[in-house]
Amino acid sequence: MFILSSPSGAGKTTVSRKLLEADSNLRMSVSVTTRPQRPGEVDGKDYHFTTNPEFDSMVAEAAFLEWAEVFGNHYGTPKAQIAEGLERGEDFLFDIDWQGAQQLSQRAGDDVVSVFLLPPSIGELEHRLRSRGTDSDEVIAGRMARARAEISHWDGYDYVVINDDIQACFEQVRKILAAERMRRTRQTGLIEFVRGLMQEG
Amino acid sequence: MFILSSPSGAGKTTVSRKLLEADSNLRMSVSVTTRPQRPGEVDGKDYHFTTNPEFDSMVAEAAFLEWAEVFGNHYGTPKAQIAEGLERGEDFLFDIDWQGAQQLSQRAGDDVVSVFLLPPSIGELEHRLRSRGTDSDEVIAGRMARARAEISHWDGYDYVVINDDIQACFEQVRKILAAERMRRTRQTGLIEFVRGLMQEG
Numbered sequence: 001m002f003i004l005s006s007p008s009g010a011g012k013t014t015v016s017r018k019l020l021e022a023d024s025n026l027r028m029s030v031s032v033t034t035r036p037q038r039p040g041e042v043d044g045k046d047y048h049f050t051t052n053p054e055f056d057s058m059v060a061e062a063a064f065l066e067w068a069e070v071f072g073n074h075y076g077t078p079k080a081q082i083a084e085g086l087e088r089g090e091d092f093l094f095d096i097d098w099q100g101a102q103q104l105s106q107r108a109g110d111d112v113v114s115v116f117l118l119p120p121s122i123g124e125l126e127h128r129l130r131s132r133g134t135d136s137d138e139v140i141a142g143r144m145a146r147a148r149a150e151i152s153h154w155d156g157y158d159y160v161v162i163n164d165d166i167q168a169c170f171e172q173v174r175k176i177l178a179a180e181r182m183r184r185t186r187q188t189g190l191i192e193f194v195r196g197l198m199q200e201g
Numbered sequence: 202m203f204i205l206s207s208p209s210g211a212g213k214t215t216v217s218r219k220l221l222e223a224d225s226n227l228r229m230s231v232s233v234t235t236r237p238q239r240p241g242e243v244d245g246k247d248y249h250f251t252t253n254p255e256f257d258s259m260v261a262e263a264a265f266l267e268w269a270e271v272f273g274n275h276y277g278t279p280k281a282q283i284a285e286g287l288e289r290g291e292d293f294l295f296d297i298d299w300q301g302a303q304q305l306s307q308r309a310g311d312d313v314v315s316v317f318l319l320p321p322s323i324g325e326l327e328h329r330l331r332s333r334g335t336d337s338d339e340v341i342a343g344r345m346a347r348a349r350a351e352i353s354h355w356d357g358y359d360y361v362v363i364n365d366d367i368q369a370c371f372e373q374v375r376k377i378l379a380a381e382r383m384r385r386t387r388q389t390g391l392i393e394f395v396r397g398l399m400q401e402g
Binding site (some may be wrong): 162182184198200 | 319322324353380381384388398
């Protein structure tokens with residue numbers, strides 16, 4: 001389970017997309033949310049959209065690996081989806097905030113690798129948010145406040161990458177993913193491989 | 202501190218050389234040894250050659266980060282050399298066996314990353330040792346026995362890489378080194394960087 005977090009505008013979405021394109025064994029974890037579906041969003045791809053009562057009953061059934069409330073909306077990662085994928089040997093990419101990252105790291109421990117992307121500067125972050133050109137000053141001020149709050153949790157992550165350049169940042173994150181797969185404890189079949197070596201000849 | 206171990210013939214020497222060539226911040230840790238100097242070996246580069254009494258007095262002074270006896274010869278890593286280099290921000294590459302790796306991991310804990318290279322098969326390992334063309338059957342049998350003994354300690358390492366192809370193996374080891382440098386806890390200056398971000402604007 002590979003967690004990628006960052007403040008809005010620090011490149012998380014682009015890096016996630018590039019990772020998924022480059023790595024056929026990596027799947028996006030699709031969250032369940034009570035947030036209203038936005039135009040262009042696909043149910044089951046961007047999110048699994050659900051109602052408050054349904055979300056609450058999933059919480060009651062302990063059906064989430066992690067869940068959080070952000071601005072009155074609920075977001076959660078369903079256990080079943082992840083368990084089935086991991087069973088098949090797939091890796092999952094999580095685009096979640098620090099609350100979700102913290103819960104997932106606590107519950108899944110060594111199975112989780114978490115990466116936090118930082119902007120090169122706050123000025124650059126604001127510039128990126130403004131250059132989208134769609135938001136009012138007020139909305140941008142709100143996003144900047146949230147970005148600072150998110151950044152303040154940088155020290156809960158295993159890895160930190162400063163996103164000066166999106167391609168370099170993607171390549172760095174990809175190296176982390178590649179390296180983590182070479183960890184002895186993550187390589188399935190290694191015990192059998194070494195047993196085979198020792199019995200050979 | 203980056204430890205690279207492998208049985209003889211599994212590529213450790215070549216991968217080490219390539220890493221040192223590719224990475225200007227990586228230095229080889231030069232061991233102190235009581236083993237006789239061989240033709241072509243340079244004192245202070247390949248090893249620091251010393252006498253048994255001198256080695257013993259360094260042990261008595263706790264001057265070694267790790268030391269081991271192999272076939273009657275002593276090998277040790279002097280603390281002072283490493284401490285000075287790390288202080289300057291350098292990383293060290295250790296070409297040591299499982300005994301040294303175990304001691305170093307125990308004593309320096311989180312500062313150590315260890316990688317074990319495995320041959321694709323025992324037959325291939327023997328083929329590589331024979332193709333050097335310099336050793337008798339008896340010497341090769343001895344090397345193979347040692348190789349098996351070394352392989353049996355594979356499970357004390359953080360990472361395991363199977364050396365099917367020397368260039369691919371080097372690139373994998375290089376990714377491990379790159380990723381480990383992105384660990385939050387290894388990045389000096391990150392606290393100040395984030396403090397700067399939070400104060401900005």
